[in-house]
Amino acid sequence: xxxxxxxxxxxxxxxxxxxxxxxxxxxxxxxxxxxxxxxxxxxxxxxxxxxxxxxxxxxxxxxxxxxxxxxxxxxxxxxxxxxxxxxxxxxxxxxxxxxxxxxxxxxxxxxxxxxxxxxxxxxxxxxxxxxxxxxxxxxxx
Amino acid sequence: xxxxxxxxxxxxxxxxxxxxxxxxxxxxxxxxxxxxxxxxxxxxxxxxxxxxxxxxxxxxxxxxxxxxxxxxxxxxxxxxxxxxxxxxxxxxxxxxxxxxxxxxxxxxxxxxxxxxxxxxxxxxxxxxxxxxxxxxxxxxx
DNA sequence: GTATCTGCAAAAGATTTGCAGCAAG
DNA sequence: CTTGCTGCAAATCTTTTGCAGATAC
Numbered sequence: 600x601x602x603x604x605x606x607x608x609x610x611x612x613x614x615x616x617x618x619x620x621x622x623x624x625x626x627x628x629x630x631x632x633x634x635x636x637x638x639x640x641x642x643x644x645x646x647x648x649x650x651x652x653x654x655x656x657x658x659x660x661x662x663x664x665x666x667x668x669x670x671x672x673x674x675x676x677x678x679x680x681x682x683x684x685x686x687x688x689x690x691x692x693x694x695x696x697x698x699x700x701x702x703x704x705x706x707x708x709x710x711x712x713x714x715x716x717x718x719x720x721x722x723x724x725x726x727x728x729x730x731x732x733x734x735x736x737x738x739x740x
Numbered sequence: 741x742x743x744x745x746x747x748x749x750x751x752x753x754x755x756x757x758x759x760x761x762x763x764x765x766x767x768x769x770x771x772x773x774x775x776x777x778x779x780x781x782x783x784x785x786x787x788x789x790x791x792x793x794x795x796x797x798x799x800x801x802x803x804x805x806x807x808x809x810x811x812x813x814x815x816x817x818x819x820x821x822x823x824x825x826x827x828x829x830x831x832x833x834x835x836x837x838x839x840x841x842x843x844x845x846x847x848x849x850x851x852x853x854x855x856x857x858x859x860x861x862x863x864x865x866x867x868x869x870x871x872x873x874x875x876x877x878x879x880x881x
Numbered sequence: 882g883t884a885t886c887t888g889c890a891a892a893a894g895a896t897t898t899g900c901a902g903c904a905a906g
Numbered sequence: 907c908t909t910g911c912t913g914c915a916a917a918t919c920t921t922t923t924g925c926a927g928a929t930a931c
Contacts, residue, residue: 611905611910632896646913651896653911667810669863671895671921687857696855706843707866714837716828716868722810723864725848727857752885752930773921787888792921794886812895812920886929893922904911 604679608660615645619653620662620677628697629666629674629686669724689729698725745820749801756786760794761803761818769838770807770815770827810865830870839866 601620605612622638623630630638636650654675657663664683666674676684685698707718742761746753763779764771771779777791795816798804805824807815817825826839848859 613905613911615912644913648897648914649912652898655897667808667812669808671808671812673895687851687855687859689857690860696857698851702843702847710828710839710866711868714828714868715871715874716830716837716866717874718828718866718868719831720867721865722867723862725851725857725859725862727852727855727859727861730856733856733858754886754930756887785888789889789922790887793923796922814921882931884930887927889925891922891924893920895919895921897916897918899916900914902912905909906907 604662608662610656610660615639615643615649616653616657618643618645619650619657623663623675623677626676628695629664629676629684631668631672631674633672635675664720666724667722669726674724685723685725687725687727689732690726691728691732694729694731696729745803749803751797751801756780756784756790757794757798759784759786760791760798764804764816764818767817769836770817770825772809772813772815774813776816805861807865808863810867815865826864826866828866828868830873831867832869832873835870835872837870 601617601624602612604620605616610616618639619635622635632651632654635654636645636647639645639650654663654665654673658665658675661678663675664678666676666685668674668686669688674686682699683701685701687696687698688694701723703721703723707721710716711718742758742765743753745761746757751757759780760776763776773792773795776795777786777788780786780791795804795806795814799806799816802819804816805819807817807826809815809827810829815827823840824842826842828837828839829835842864844862844864848862851857852859
């Protein structure tokens with residue numbers, strides 16, 4: 600299945616490319632390049648730069664969606680899922696939860712009409728303090 | 741006016757801090773640290789690290805809002821405006837337009853209820869192709 | 882005066898690139 | 907076999923940090 604995706608996109612079907620797609624197919628939440636690489640090296644000899652290169656190519660070929668997060672790191676997810684996710688990050692402990700529904704479709708249609716732009720994507724992440732850190736935190740400014 | 745803001749926040753009222761606030765008060769669109777610094781050096785001797793430090797402090801003290809953009813750069817705007825902006829970036833020419841209304845308030849309330857997180861902020865940027873680049877572009881995949 | 886600010890240069894962290902060797906079609 | 911893929915190391919880009927000197931209050 601990942602092989603077919605690759606062939607239809609015109610990219611060669613290499614072990615590493617299949618592996619990256621496979622890892623993301625099993626992820627319940629968008630992952631950073633570092634996380635994907637850490638997972639990939641368990642199965643296959645693969646360098647950091649290859650991971651980055653694959654992620655960039657797969658994003659370019661619209662097999663992946665890339666989200667530039669709120670901490671200088673990019674998060675990747677499969678673009679083939681019926682609806683993409685966004686994430687909510689705890690600014691204290693770094694916990695991440697996913698938001699399965701994306702509320703921006705209607706807005707994008709309006710934006711396109713108002714600006715004349717063809718909208719190709721968006722970046723959305725939320726920051727907050729998770730229930731656990733709220734309990735631990737003494738100050739509550 | 742920028743002086744009062746600074747005093748009420750507990751930060752010392754230095755020439756550079758006033759300058760940064762002033763530049764952002766006159767900006768029609770969120771600016772990157774680099775743009776702010778480029779503007780600031782026209783008026784005042786100021787180093788890159790100071791610009792970054794000031795932006796971080798002012799954000800920390802809630803005088804500024806920071807948006808981590810879709811290209812590894814952060815965009816800053818005054819937090820004192822009645823309603824904050826988001827931006828739409830042309831992926832071909834780099835043009836940026838502002839979106840004056842933020843559609844996420846209702847969603848954040850629901851998110852807080854559903855996750856137990858206290859929501860402290862969000863990051864949102866759109867990518868697209870501007871009318872001009874659509875005309876110039878031959879391919880339209 | 883003293884705690885806070887600032888400039889400079891050097892460090893850090895994420896990502897990209899050059900190049901020589903390897904592998905898919 | 908030829909074009910595209912990969913690892914390694916070095917480069918790049920944005921942002922952060924250490925430290926000695928300057929400035930606000």
